Amino acid sequence: MxxxxxxxxxxxxxxxxxxxxxxxxxxxxxxxxxxxxxxxxxxxxxxxxxxxxxxxxxxxxxxxxxxxxxxxxxxxxxxxxxxxxxxxxxxxxxxxxxxxxxxxxxxxxxxxxxxxxxxxxxxxxxxxxxxxxxxxxxxxxxxxxxxxxxxxxxxxxxHSLVKTYEQVLENLKSKQFQLVDSRAQGRYLGTQPEPDAVGR
Structure with a gap:
């Protein structure tokens, strides 16, 4: 057990x-x-x-x-x-x-x-x-x-559990993997600020 x-x-x-x-x-x-x-x-x-x-x-x-x-x-x-x-x-x-x-x-x-x-x-x-x-x-x-x-x-x-910026960018075309954004809807849509993102 x-x-x-x-x-x-x-x-x-x-x-x-x-x-x-x-x-x-x-x-x-x-x-x-x-x-x-x-x-x-x-x-x-x-x-x-x-x-x-x-x-x-x-x-x-x-x-x-x-x-x-x-x-x-x-x-x-x-x-x-x-x-x-x-x-x-x-x-x-x-x-x-x-x-x-x-x-x-x-x-x-x-x-x-x-x-x-x-x-x-x-x-x-x-x-x-x-x-x-x-x-x-x-x-x-x-x-x-x-x-x-x-x-x-x-x-x-x-390495299979980590994706680089370039791999994510390439995936927009190739669609080799599913990318999930786990942030709240407002952050996902850009209507709410990111925490601790002052000056970004």
Whole structure:
């Protein structure tokens, strides 16, 4: 049964709570709080330090990205990602469960889920309903930070999961793949501004 769960994109709060209670967190199961909020709104790391799922580590998207790129939130290199998640105690055999504290419970957790997939890690899941659902169901929280033993992670970029600007432009003619814009309708239509897009 557990083996089947390892490949599910979503795991339930009940399943994770049972795993925490049974002491299963460790090298084979790690939990990450991947919360991120627009500057000036909420402070993700501060909220993590106040309360989080017991045993969860904080995944800082600001640290695990290509800081040399002029564009926001670009993927880090294989080496950077491998080093970063290795320091969080994640190896290639670790089942990773990711959540965030957004109102929908699925704002940046799916982004981090995708990052793991891009770097060749298949045993990664999003906590269904996120931290909000965890709290709603009355599961325990802690303010104690997690300090896992570092692990070795080998990252291998799957180029098929990333498209360049040029590939997207070419796709307008070739129609080789379906492109989905997940922004709200107003942003998609250009009738509402992009967040943090002052001066663009």
């Amino acid at each position: 557990v083996q089947q769960l390892l490949y599910r994109a979503l795991v339930s709060s009940k399943w994770l709570a049972e795993s925490v209670r049974a002491g299963k967190l460790g090298p084979s199961l790690r939990v990450l709080d991947a919360s991120w909020y627009s500057p000036g709104t909420r402070e993700a790391r501060k909220e993590y330090l106040e309360r989080h799922v017991p045993g969860a580590s904080f995944f800082d998207i600001e640290e695990c990205r290509d800081t040399a790129s002029p564009y926001e939130m670009m993927l880090p290199s294989e080496a950077h990602f491998a080093n970063y998640v290795g320091r969080l105690g994640i190896g290639n055999d670790t089942h990773v469960v990711v959540y965030d504290g957004d109102e929908l419970g699925t704002f940046y957790a799916p982004r981090v889920w995708w990052m793991f997939r891009v770097f060749g890690h298949r045993t990664v899941s999003v906590l269904n309903g996120g931290f909000r659902n965890w709290l709603k169901e009355g599961h325990p929280v802690t303010s104690e930070p997690s300090c896992p033993e570092p692990a070795t992670f080998k990252a291998t970029l799957d």
